[in-house]
Amino acid sequence: MRWSWSRFADLGVDGLYDALQLRCCVFILEQGPYLDPDGLDRVAWHLLGRDASGTLQAVLRVVDPGAKYAEPSIGRVAVAPEVRGTGLGRALVAEGVAGCGRLWPGRAIRISAQAHLQRFYASFGFETVSDTYLEDDIPHVEMLRKEGP
Template sequence: MVPEVTLNIKDTSELTASELITIMQARTKVFVVEQNCAYQEVDDADFNARHVYFTNHQELIAYTRIISDGNPNYIRFGRVLVAAPYRKQHFGRQIVTETIKEIQHLYPEKGIKIGAQNYLRKFYESFGFQAVSDVYLEDDIPHIDMILSGGH
């Protein structure tokens, strides 16, 4: 059964303490614990990030963060996750769709640049992203830079 979900889009400054902790717990669980990757998961970009996430009551289902790092041509998003109990239910596709819509609403003139885990390349290509780099290691995980052209 598919859970009833709520879409939330908030800047870091708008998050409650409880929402922020829930997000950070989920990100650490996926990107540090599940992927067995010791790195600074919570970083300076979180101070000014825009968080896009689905909840079922207070439970986090899927999440991304949007980052504007001053690049005149591109906005970035990353930390894409779906909580383990909700995987294989298309929430990854839904959260990326909502993230792209939010970026195109806020920054219609800019493209979107991501550093995708290489095994997700075809997933991102299905949204129109194109690879713009060779595969490289980031925290010992193969990644590839991808761009979705702006001006939509």
């Protein structure tokens, strides 16, 4: 997998199109309608994972500290349906956490995680810090990965 980090303005038309297409496939077609372009993409880093043929297989964004939460926030984590179960989601989140560490050393990371994925995110050091709430009609919890060394 070839990973690339870009700011919104640096994604280019093809990168933006590919990211939005994958996010729509996962978040709108699979999970139901909601407004994916929420205004936070412009204040975020975007991580794209392309396979050897250049096809986008994984994407996430990291919203800048202060834009959504006080901490940087990983979200819009999506893996193409045809490559799920291969470990790509784990590699994507690991790269996202590592990128946060490079961009904001020592800072905590806060996420709004789908409730059924708590154990997955806990394996990266995230701890649940809220009760369950509905976000886009899906149960979520807020999780925090405390500051690194």
